[in-house]
Amino acid sequence: MTELRHRGTAEHDLKQQKSEDKGSEAEDKIEKDGGASDSECKADTGVPEVPPPADDTPEVLNKALSGLSSRWKNWWVRGILTLAMIAFFFLIIYLGPMVLMMIVLCVQIKCFHEIITIGYSVYHSYHLPWFRTLSWYFLLCVNYFFYGETVTDYFFTLVQREEPLRILSKYHRFISFALYLSGFCMFVLSLVKKHYRLQFYMFGWTHVTLLIVVTQSHLIIHNLFEGMIWFIVPISCVICNDIMAYMFGFFFGRTPLIKLSPKKTWEGFIGGFFSTVVFGILFSYLMAGYRYFVCPVEFSNDSNSFTVDCEPSELFQLQDYTLPSVLESITGWTTVKLYPFQIHSIALSAFASIVGPFGGFFASGFKRAFKIKDFANTIPGHGGIMDRFDCQYLMATFVNVYIASFIRGPNPTKVIQQLLALRPDQQLHIYNSLKAHLTERGLLAALEEAA
Numbered sequence: 001m002t003e004l005r006h007r008g009t010a011e012h013d014l015k016q017q018k019s020e021d022k023g024s025e026a027e028d029k030i031e032k033d034g035g036a037s038d039s040e041c042k043a044d045t046g047v048p049e050v051p052p053p054a055d056d057t058p059e060v061l062n063k064a065l066s067g068l069s070s071r072w073k074n075w076w077v078r079g080i081l082t083l084a085m086i087a088f089f090f091l092i093i094y095l096g097p098m099v100l101m102m103i104v105l106c107v108q109i110k111c112f113h114e115i116i117t118i119g120y121s122v123y124h125s126y127h128l129p130w131f132r133t134l135s136w137y138f139l140l141c142v143n144y145f146f147y148g149e150t151v152t153d154y155f156f157t158l159v160q161r162e163e164p165l166r167i168l169s170k171y172h173r174f175i176s177f178a179l180y181l182s183g184f185c186m187f188v189l190s191l192v193k194k195h196y197r198l199q200f201y202m203f204g205w206t207h208v209t210l211l212i213v214v215t216q217s218h219l220i221i222h223n224l225f226e227g228m229i230w231f232i233v234p235i236s237c238v239i240c241n242d243i244m245a246y247m248f249g250f251f252f253g254r255t256p257l258i259k260l261s262p263k264k265t266w267e268g269f270i271g272g273f274f275s276t277v278v279f280g281i282l283f284s285y286l287m288a289g290y291r292y293f294v295c296p297v298e299f300s301n302d303s304n305s306f307t308v309d310c311e312p313s314e315l316f317q318l319q320d321y322t323l324p325s326v327l328e329s330i331t332g333w334t335t336v337k338l339y340p341f342q343i344h345s346i347a348l349s350a351f352a353s354i355v356g357p358f359g360g361f362f363a364s365g366f367k368r369a370f371k372i373k374d375f376a377n378t379i380p381g382h383g384g385i386m387d388r389f390d391c392q393y394l395m396a397t398f399v400n401v402y403i404a405s406f407i408r409g410p411n412p413t414k415v416i417q418q419l420l421a422l423r424p425d426q427q428l429h430i431y432n433s434l435k436a437h438l439t440e441r442g443l444l445a446a447l448e449e450a451a
C-alpha cells in the first residue's frame with residue numbers, strides 16, 4: 001500500500017515537472033521572439049487572463065459621438081475628460097497644500113486598489129484566508145510610517161507642543177516596526193497547505209505595489225512641502241508631455257517608438273519633448289513670481305495654522321543672464337531676465353519628456369504581461385487612475401533627488417526648533433560649544449566690536 005502511494009506521488013510530481021517545463025519553454029520562446037504579438041500572448045498559458053473592463057463612456061458622449069469612427073471618438077472622449085481633469089487639478093491647487101496632500105493620499109489608495117485587484121484576479125486569490133485584510137493592513141502600516149516621518153520633519157513645533165504627538169513622535173519608528181511585525185506574523189499564521197506558493201506570490205505582489213505606490217506618493221508630499229511650485233511644475237510638465245506626444249503622434253505619427261506601446265511614435269516623442277521644454281520655461285516664469293507657490297509650507301505658532309509665506313530665495317528672484325552669441329545674433333538681445341528656477345525647469349521638463357515616458361512603458365509591459373488593456377475603467381477613454389499616474393511616480397522620485405542634490409541646503413529654522421526642544425543643560429552645552437567655535441575663528445570678536 002505504501003509502495004503504491006509513493007509511486008502515485010512520484011507520477012504526480014513527474015507530471016507537474018513536465019507541465020512546469022512546458023510552461024518554461026513557452027516563456028523562453030516568448031522572450032526570444034520579443035513577446036509582443038497576439039500569437040505570442042496565446043503561448044503564455046501560465047498567466048490567467050483578466051477580463052477586460054466594460055466600456056463606461058457616458059451615454060451622453062456615446063450619443064453625441066455616435067457618427068464618428070472609433071479613432072476620432074476616442075480622441076474626443078480623451079480630450080473632453082483631459083480638460084475636465086485639468087480643471088479639477090487647478091481647483092485643488094486653489095484649495096491649498098493641505099487639500100493637495102489629501103488628494104495625493106486618495107490617489108495613492110486608488111492606485112493601490114487597482115494594482116492589488118489585478119493580483120486578486122490573476123491569481124484567483126479571493127479565497128485565501130485573511131489576504132485582503134492583510135493587504136490593506138500593510139498599506140495602513142506603511143502610510144503610518146511615512147506620514148509620521150513627514151509630520152515630525154516638517155511640523156516639529158506642532159509635534160513638540162502637543163503631549164500625545166510628542167510621545168508618538170519619540171517612539172514612531174518602534175511603533176511602525178511593531179505594527180508591521182504584527183502583520184508579518186499574521187501572514188505566517190494564515191499560511192494554508194496547498195496554497196503556500198500562491199500566498200507568497202501575493203505577499204510579494206503586495207510589497208512591490210507598496211514600494212511603487214506608497215513610497216513615491218510620500219516623495220510627492222515631500223516635494224509639495226518644499227514649495228507648491230516643486231509639485232505643480234513637474235506634474236504639469238508630465239501632463240503637457242502626455243498631451244503633446246499624443247497630439248503629435250495622432251496627427252504626424254508614422255515611425256513606431258517601442259514594441260511595448262505600438263501606438264507610441266518617434267514623431268510624438270520628439271514633438272512632446274520640445275513642447276514640454278518650452279512649456280516648462282514659460283509656466284515656471286508665471287509661477288515663480290508668487291509667494292503662494294514658491295514658499296515652503298510651515299506651521300505658524302502665532303496663527304496656529306499652516307502658512308505659505310516667506311521672503312523668496314534667490315532661486316525665485318529675477319536675474320540678468322548673458323545670452324550666447326548665437327542666440328544674441330538671432331534675437332538681438334544681449335541679456336535676458338530670468339528666474340534661476342527657470343533654468344532648473346529645463347532639467348525637470350527634459351526628464352518628464354525623455355525618461356518620464358518609460359514609466360508608461362513599464363506600465364504597458366505590466367498590462368501586456370497580464371493581458372489587460374487598462375488598470376481599471378475609472379476614467380472613460382483613459383483607463384484607471386494608475387494609467388494616468390504611471391509617469392508621475394518616476395517624476396516624483398527625480399524631483400526629490402534633484403532638490404536634495406542641487407537645491408536644498410541646511411535649514412536654520414529647523415535646527416533652532418530642534419535645539420529649543422532640548423533640555424536646558426543640553427542647550428547650554430551647545431551654546432558654549434558654538435561660542436568657543438566662533439571665538440576661535442575670530443567671528444564672535446568681530447561681531448562684538450561691530451555691536
